[in-house]
Amino acid sequence: MSDSRDKLMVAGLPGNEPLARALAELLGAEALELEHRRFPDGESYLRLHGDPKGASVVFVATLDHPDEKTPPLLFAADCARELGARRVGLVAPSLAYMRQDQRFKPGEALTSRTFARWLSNHFDWLVTVDPHLHRYASLDEIYRLDSIVVPAAPALADWIAESVDKPVLIGPDAESEQWVSVVAEMKSLPWRVLTKKRHGDRDVQMTLPDLTGLEDHTPVLIDDIISSGGTIAEATRHLLEHGLKAPVVVAVHGLFGDRARELLGHAGVQRVVCTNAVNAPESEIGLSRLLAPAARQLATRD
Amino acid sequence: MSDSRDKLMVAGLPGNEPLARALAELLGAEALELEHRRFPDGESYLRLHGDPKGASVVFVATLDHPDEKTPPLLFAADCARELGARRVGLVAPSLAYMRQDQRFKPGEALTSRTFARWLSNHFDWLVTVDPHLHRYASLDEIYRLDSIVVPAAPALADWIAESVDKPVLIGPDAESEQWVSVVAEMKSLPWRVLTKKRHGDRDVQMTLPDLTGLEDHTPVLIDDIISSGGTIAEATRHLLEHGLKAPVVVAVHGLFGDRARELLGHAGVQRVVCTNAVNAPESEIGLSRLLAPAARQLATRD
Numbered sequence: 328m329s330d331s332r333d334k335l336m337v338a339g340l341p342g343n344e345p346l347a348r349a350l351a352e353l354l355g356a357e358a359l360e361l362e363h364r365r366f367p368d369g370e371s372y373l374r375l376h377g378d379p380k381g382a383s384v385v386f387v388a389t390l391d392h393p394d395e396k397t398p399p400l401l402f403a404a405d406c407a408r409e410l411g412a413r414r415v416g417l418v419a420p421s422l423a424y425m426r427q428d429q430r431f432k433p434g435e436a437l438t439s440r441t442f443a444r445w446l447s448n449h450f451d452w453l454v455t456v457d458p459h460l461h462r463y464a465s466l467d468e469i470y471r472l473d474s475i476v477v478p479a480a481p482a483l484a485d486w487i488a489e490s491v492d493k494p495v496l497i498g499p500d501a502e503s504e505q506w507v508s509v510v511a512e513m514k515s516l517p518w519r520v521l522t523k524k525r526h527g528d529r530d531v532q533m534t535l536p537d538l539t540g541l542e543d544h545t546p547v548l549i550d551d552i553i554s555s556g557g558t559i560a561e562a563t564r565h566l567l568e569h570g571l572k573a574p575v576v577v578a579v580h581g582l583f584g585d586r587a588r589e590l591l592g593h594a595g596v597q598r599v600v601c602t603n604a605v606n607a608p609e610s611e612i613g614l615s616r617l618l619a620p621a622a623r624q625l626a627t628r629d
Numbered sequence: 630m631s632d633s634r635d636k637l638m639v640a641g642l643p644g645n646e647p648l649a650r651a652l653a654e655l656l657g658a659e660a661l662e663l664e665h666r667r668f669p670d671g672e673s674y675l676r677l678h679g680d681p682k683g684a685s686v687v688f689v690a691t692l693d694h695p696d697e698k699t700p701p702l703l704f705a706a707d708c709a710r711e712l713g714a715r716r717v718g719l720v721a722p723s724l725a726y727m728r729q730d731q732r733f734k735p736g737e738a739l740t741s742r743t744f745a746r747w748l749s750n751h752f753d754w755l756v757t758v759d760p761h762l763h764r765y766a767s768l769d770e771i772y773r774l775d776s777i778v779v780p781a782a783p784a785l786a787d788w789i790a791e792s793v794d795k796p797v798l799i800g801p802d803a804e805s806e807q808w809v810s811v812v813a814e815m816k817s818l819p820w821r822v823l824t825k826k827r828h829g830d831r832d833v834q835m836t837l838p839d840l841t842g843l844e845d846h847t848p849v850l851i852d853d854i855i856s857s858g859g860t861i862a863e864a865t866r867h868l869l870e871h872g873l874k875a876p877v878v879v880a881v882h883g884l885f886g887d888r889a890r891e892l893l894g895h896a897g898v899q900r901v902v903c904t905n906a907v908n909a910p911e912s913e914i915g916l917s918r919l920l921a922p923a924a925r926q927l928a929t930r931d
Binding site for chain 2: 366367368369370371372373374375376377391392393394395396397398399401402403405406409410423424426427432434435436437438440441442445554555582583584585587
């Protein structure tokens, strides 16, 4: 029997409209238009155009630069609920505040826990892509809502297989082995990992693994996050010094700090491609087909 | 008996350090230094330098442009509590999100209620200055914490009496009568209110009250908030057209939207002065002496 319980609506926060539209189409959901503007004193004005009464509402918001984005997102969630939405969820392909999970120095704020509490208070569920979990074993350690972590690996593997000639996947450091090995195995591609020894803040030594027989391949550097770009730039220089081709860089979350693009360009990368977990000019790898089943599963739960 | 219950600490959010220092001095409190910086992806890093264990902590944060300021403020409050503060309060001389107190159009977010819930969840008490209450009778309608509203009127009255020759206080519209009359009576100054009739978004007619015998006085336009500057600019033009002197403008909250200063300058104001409820070049009227007793009262409560 079809009733209002089946009503599914998708709303994109500013900048997330393309992914919201793609998800709405895949889910067969209605678009819920979100109007957002700022008053002269910087306060947000929000309005939902459409009737979420009885509906399961899916908000789409990537959360890089989270401070200015978080209040409008939580206002919108409250608004949908007050207007009668029966379930309010969040697709945040790039989750924020996973970094500060313990006090490395006395007096530090545990932002990951506070941020998790906010999202848990305002949403019923969360879908995200490869969060940088660091010392947390699972989101459930700090998030008190239903969540699904979607791996970007299948999308990265497809893109590499289609777009790169004779790829050899390279992880820039030991931590990246988890991404690189999975992506490589999906398409039976060769892969290697660089090892990095840190002798201080600026003194990092990299060791190249054996690439005998792969000299004519295109190195594909894979990482979960590009932030400062320092690790990838260093790995690129190292590959080039050993006579390999200019690498293609493939990352899940393209956060690109101030000088990251410049740094990667100078280091000699051939091309940088990211998923649309973050909105950047490099975000060529779409994730909507991977996100839709997870969002459907949590949005339609009773 | 002096014990840790007496320990009072004051921390200023970025930009609020001068007011925090002034308050700490008046309260005989320790300064609690707050370190705040941003990672390349825009996430906040916060650290409290000092030991708030057992202390009553007072955070000072003016909340214009609130979206980017709110997450760091709430992180800091949580951090103080986790480090053992027995009481965590907020002096927010300029409170945010008082504007949207009902749905004027269907689907609008009631930001005032959600924002009040956040502050109420993270702080034990709140001191603010002349919040623009609109349709709320009191902060208690939406805030669930102890609060004291400090009126800026005594500080405005002192400044005018000391700085303006033969002032006549003028309210730019009927709503401002509440501020103007109180300030005027404190120093037994003459006062008048302009009446405004709105015939559409841009067609507003102002009527000058009788100013016979006050032609040689300096008009002092008083309002609670300068946002777009439109009302004050219009009132200024009106006063000048009727042969009065260029007015001095005195306001509590100098929010100054993009073109507000330009607008006021073109209209012909002599000078604009605000309180330090908001940090602006015009914020010459200090409020720390009015804020300190209210902060002391709530910070030292058991």
